[in-house]
Amino acid sequence: MKLTFSILFLFITVSLFSQNDFKNQISKELNERSEVYISYNIEYVFSHKNEFEQLSFDKIENNRIYFYASKKDLNSITRNNRTLNLEPIPSKLNSILMASSVSSLIFSWDKYPTYQQYDSLMHKFEQDYPNLCKFQTLGTLPSGREILAVKLGDSVNINQNEVKFLYTSTMHGDETTGYLLMLRMIDYLLSNYNTNTYVKYLMDNVEIWINPLANPDGTYHTNDNTVFGATRYNANAVDLNRNYPDPEDGPHPDGKSYQPETIIFMNFADSVQFSMSANLHGGKEVANYPWDTWATLSADDIWWQKVAKAFADTAQSNSPSGYFDLFETGYTNGYQWYSVWGGRQDYMNYFKHCREITLELSDQKTIPENQLNTFWDYLYPSFLNYINESTYGIKGQTTDSMTGFAVKSKIEILNHDVDSSLVYSNDSGYYFRPIFDGNYDINFSANGYASKTITNYQIHTDSLVVLNVKLSPSTIGIKENSKTLNISLFPNPLFGSVVSIKSDEIINNVEVFDVIGNILFYSTDINSIEYSIELKDYPKGIYLIIIHSGEMNVIRKLLIQ
Structure with missing residues (x-):
């Protein structure tokens, strides 16, 4: 006992x-x-x-x-x-060798950069290729570290009507495979522009943005000289991929304030109207497509399966058996794998109308540096081909039928689009809509314009069609057999601040628009044959003035010098 x-x-x-x-x-x-x-x-x-x-x-x-x-x-x-x-901590499973210099890094691509080397290399890309690469600091974190990106293309110093594409990596700081591979992708695109026809085609037709490191505080948690000991979370112990507005769970699904990294990225997505993107992670080997937050399938689910399958198939064909084969196929619907709320993939798809996919690149989160070249060989053809997906679909420009000026409009596939799958044209009227093979009724609409539907429009997979559409202002148009309204507008061009309107009929209302259709001025109940508008603070350029008189409406161009 x-x-x-x-x-x-x-x-x-x-x-x-x-x-x-x-x-x-x-x-x-x-x-x-x-x-x-x-x-x-x-x-x-x-x-x-x-x-x-x-x-x-x-x-x-x-x-x-x-x-x-x-x-x-x-x-x-x-x-x-x-x-x-x-x-065991995933980022401490292996000792990590860091590059000794920027030159040694880009010579062999078999080491991770220190933070200072990363910053220097991003600047070096622009310095070495000023006509093909533009460096940009997206924002500075409280730690002093910066979130960096480069814009790549054949004319980076001007704004072209091209599809805008984004690769962004390592928002989980310990998932570092994509970090190094995206640095190498930047170098590959720039150094091969003049010798590789495929690379030149992509750079000439797509505005490519790459952000290699979305969570520098997590990746360099130990110190700026090593990625050993990197953390998933940011400096505030917040999972950035649970910190975005969610289509189902609202503005703050994680119950936390928006983190500095989240705010920086949301501002970035507001400033550049991306059509396609990919968010690079690690921990598994699979292409994960929308949605993550709910079981409802995307309106473009068939297109997503085709795109995800293509990425996985190409990765498998460039690697030994067993790579990128989770669920046997190497691709999955996000929710069918596991539900995620507050993720950036759903934020981009739902709130920004951008086709973003999540790419899980390696089973091991922080892979040893001696495997970096191996994973590059496995994946870089898939990376190139995913960019190329943004050259297929429907693109065009929406303009004013009377003036030819750009119109910012909504483009909706009738009886198809749901859950924000529609797209919008940008301020230049340019739009891009990837979509699977089929015949579609496409509706174009904008404030102040009569909507227009193009019916039974045929789209073929892996092809591009250009569909330019002219929209007629809904407030403009003289009825048949109506008498002519004689309007004088002076001075025109306008060098001062006041423009005068004189009519042979009573003027009821006057509107002023900029060339992209934004209404800048509106006046009602004028009831006079003369009217003056002060345009003191308007920048130089062309404006549209619409004069309403009874059932008659007249549009005049005004040039402010």
Whole structure:
């Protein structure tokens, strides 16, 4: 009896010490990294789902579910750690060799850059190829580190009516495969422009933006000289891929304020109207297409399957058996894999009308530097071909039928578009709409214009059609057999600040528009044959003035010098 009691007492004592040691390990890691990598028995998670809603799901493996968690995330679950394992940190599984210099980095591409080398290299691309590359700082983080991008194309210093495409990588700071590969992709496109016809075609027809590192604070968590010990989260222990407005769950699905990185990227997506993009991750090998947040399929689900399959097939054909074959095919609908709220893929597709895919490039998050060349060989043809997808579909320009000026319009595929799959033309009236093979009724509409529908329009897969559309102003047009309205507008050109209108009939209303259709001035109940408008603060350029008199309407161009 005494022996039994002693053994029981010893077991309880060891258990208590083990639990305390375990909790100390977690606390130590949280203090050093602000995040832990943990796993739970799958049955426990499914029976306590509410406890795990704020954790960042990573993978399911060997009957366990793996998560990243911050201290705040763990508050509701660390009290019961019977099935909890503290897992090895993914970014510390291998020692990491860093490049000794920028020149050595780009000579062999078999090392990771330090932060300073990364910054220098991004500037160097522009310096070496000023006509093909334009460097841009998207924003500066509180740490002082910057989120950087380059714009690539045949005429980067002017704004052309081309499809705008984006590659962005490593918003999870420890998923570094895409970081190095995107730096190499920039170099590949620039250095091969004059010798590779495929590269030249892409650069001549697509405005390509590349942001190699979306979470520099996470990637360089240890210090600026190594990616060893990188964190998934940003400096505030927030998962950036849960921090975006969500189509289903609203503005702040993670319950956290928008992070500096999120704000920088949302501002970037507001300033450049991207038509296609890809968000590069690691941890699995699969192409993940929308939606992530809900089970409803995208209006363009067939197109998405075709594009994702093409990426996976090309990666498989350039690699040994077993690569990029998750779910056997190498591609999946996001929600059917696992649901994500607050993800950037759904934000771009739903709120920005941009076709963005998530590409998981490597099973290991922070791959050893000696594997970087191998993964480049596996993936770079797929990267090029995905850019090329943005040269297929429908493109064109919407203009005013009377003036020829650009009209910013909405382009909707009738009986097809749902959940923000429609697109808009930009300020120059230019639009692009990727779509699968078929016959479609395409509606063009804009404020102040009569909508126009092009019926039974045929689109072929992997081809491009140009469809330019002229829209008629809904406020303009003289009825048949109506008498002519004689209008004089002076001075024209206008060098001062006041333009005068004189008519032989009573003027009721006057509107002033810019050349892209924005209304700048509107006046009603004038009821006079003469009217003057002060345009003191209007910049130089061409404006449209519409004069309404009864059922008659007249449009006049005004040049402000």
